[in-house]
Amino acid sequence: MTASPSLIAQGAPPARHERRFGWAWLGVVPFLVFAVAFLVLPTVYLLVNSLTDSAGNPTLGNYAHLSEPNLADAYWASIEISLVTAIGGGIFGFLLAYAVIAGGLPSFLRSALTTFCGVASNFAGVPLALAFTFTLGASGILTPFIKALGLSLNIYSKTSLELAYLYFQFPLMVLIIAPAIDGLKRDWREAAENMGASSFQYWRHVAFPILLPSLLGTIILLFGNAFGAQATAYQLSGGTINIVTIAITRQIRGDVANDPGVGYALAIGMVVIMGVSIAAYTFLQRRSERWLR
């Protein structure tokens, strides 16, 4: 690829000797400064405190606690719930988004759904937990129907929690994937059909590969979203479902004088898991992007 003359004329570094991080860095500096000032600083404080014991002396002891079965289970449970709701939320969220954007439904439904999803994306915590009990609980509006069908539902189980989590996972998927669906050009579908491709073939060979990087990106977002969620689970389970965020809350909040250092170590553990997830996702995404070129 040759640089056009106008690029050089504007003072952009010449392609040949391009010091890659010359001017380009400036573009991300404001963001980085902001992130350091208001995000990295508290994270550092978190890290430092996780390496301190209750007397204020440096220690690795807090991390030793993480191998306890109780806490290790908490991590697995968190990862499981987050994966299930990320993938489940991703699939149906995508379907829902596609339905209103390209599925031929009346166009006002798109803006209605999009704005609704905006609000629902943060409908979590106590109001969501209560809404679920008002729907499926002892005097819930659906409960008589469920009983009539002879089923019984335990609304305090992990599965019910996952069902509740989807309430904010679906909307997140819908909102984020919308531009990607918009980007699926009409002509491609028509071109595919003109060449005799079936719907399935269109999806498999055209739409899905194009969407895959965006889908992966959104699913990792849903994963993080569920991973960090705490209030809904706490309210719906009274803390009896063992996930990391609740374990952290126990250590650093409440009325029991626990050792907050363990709580901080748990949080750093979450940061590490997030890092690993991003590495895995980046790898997957690079592979998927190669298919596009």
Place this chain on the structure above:
Amino acid sequence: MTSKRTMARAFSLVAGLALVVGACTSGGGGAGASGGAASLPGVQQSLIDAAKGEGNLTTIALPRSWCNYGEVIDGFTSKFGIKINGLNPDGGSKDEVEAIKANKDNKGPAAPDVIDVGLSFGPDAKGQDLLQPYKVAGWASIPDSNKDPDGFWYGDYYGVLSFEVNTNAVKNVPADWSDLLKPEYKGQVALAGDPTASNQAISGVWAAGIANGGSLDNAQPGLTYFKQLNDAGNFVPIIAKTANVASGDAPIRIAWTYNALADKDSLKGNPPITVVVPKSGRFGGVYVQGISKFAPHPNAAKLWMEWLYSDEGQNLWLKGYCNPIRYDDLVKRGVVNKDAQAKLPDTTGALLPTLDQITKATDVISKGWPTTVNVTVK
């Protein structure tokens, strides 16, 4: 250009909203300072003037419905004209201590002046050098077992654990802990908090234990009891809020009397609530007050304490169904609010643990809970 038009629209939207907010907030009235002599018996006028000069007080973790704090706060503001900013009404004791620590160098609106915490946190905060001492006018009438001799922390009120029962959903009101194990209460009994983090919930477990072979020195039977309750299917593993009681999802809630009675008043019979102090296993919990060493408004904080411990303040807590710490003194001098006194449930025989007992039991219950009563249902 489209984007300029959009930007213009966006900015006018923000500007318009900012104007509206400005209008609303400036229009609202703050509490007017009382013109006449605002005074409290035994309190120097210089303190009152200094406090008024500061003009603000920052509190933390004081829900308005807890012990009638709403009236206590409003009474303070209307009497002295000092505005109260309440942080984190849902907070636990640790939040309050952490908030003091995080705001050591801060004199802004986020720094709490005073705290109201569980008994064990008084000495804990003192040990971390987070409090400043102050002895209120009525200091002598606070029982010794509930105050720090140097004046760093002091008990304020206590309550007793009770069953808050929604009588629409529960026909046969239980009278004691052993009743709760009966099959007729399947899926109906809940705690008001998480026993690994909440004072109220831990006390609930402890009290159940005392009624079943435990004691102030032995909280383990409480865990055994709740395991039984859970195995029988009677225990509902949620943090039961008033809404859960009213909806029938947790029609029997184990909570402090003052919370249960406040719910009863607030729901006004919709649904009807009966508050039962169990026959055995009567257990009380004391909370303590303290002034932050780094309080931005130290004089307002001291005046607040004087207000809380004045006869008037103590009676307001009594109105909220809490037993104020100077209750016996109030009764002796005949200044207790008779109506409020009449509404107090009978709590004779309630045990109040010491600091050491609390520390030990809290440890046993909070650590034992996850393994004893664990919901791993898929």
Place this chain on the structure above:
Amino acid sequence: MSGRAPGALETIGASPPPRRRRPGSLVWWIVFILGFLYFFLPLLGTFAFSMRSQPLFSAYAVVVDDPQFARTLLYSFVVGLITILVSIVLIVPTAYWVRLRLPRLRPYIEFITLLPFVIPPIILVFGLLRSYSGGPLPLAGSDTGSDVLLVAAYVVLSFPYMYRAVDTGLRSIDVRSLTEASQSLGAGWFTILVRVIFPNLRVSLLSGAFLTLAIVVGEFTIATFLGRPAFGPYISLLGGNKAYEPAAVSLISFGLTWIAMGVIGLVGRGSRSRIQVAGAH
């Protein structure tokens, strides 16, 4: 790379031909109805519960009776709008540069933007208080400074959503060709960003804006520990020992926030001009 750049810019300002929509197939209607039921029923349940208050609708009277409701909700809306603007200004150039020139940096930037998920908000707020309490930048020491801290914290919370929304949007347009085309017409970086990239990110920015506003209106921990008169703390003050009022308030705030988003959507829609670069991708 195809070199059809010169013709592309002529389409700026022209709306694309209207989509000939194929009639919605049954499958998509079923999907939509399922989604509708899933979202609607819990809200209906909440509404049914709030209807139990006596007298009827008394739980909703709190909106009319309590001036604090409107005051705190407006405060949160304004903070939300400012947060959205700051977030957009920070994220869009970053995502753009990362996509265009600094792809190696992407995982690290993404890690930073996803950090807010795993930092508990209480740690964030205490960390901010400690850092900005004394010293060179005592933001926490004043009301206005605390407002700034609040916006800053919320911008941080919005990072994951805003970045992902913008990134997805950038993927769907051919950034490279657009940039080169604009440059060949003599546009500088600022012009490219503001007049070429931004308009094409309309849908993404709206999504990001909605998500951010929802977070700000619903957020509680940071606002309350900073002592700010926001909507989240107001709701928790209301909660206390009431059963029906919290249900009513959560429905009302749901509805009002929905309306606010509708307004933002209207403002943001403008004219749907998209720049098509034929043959690209």
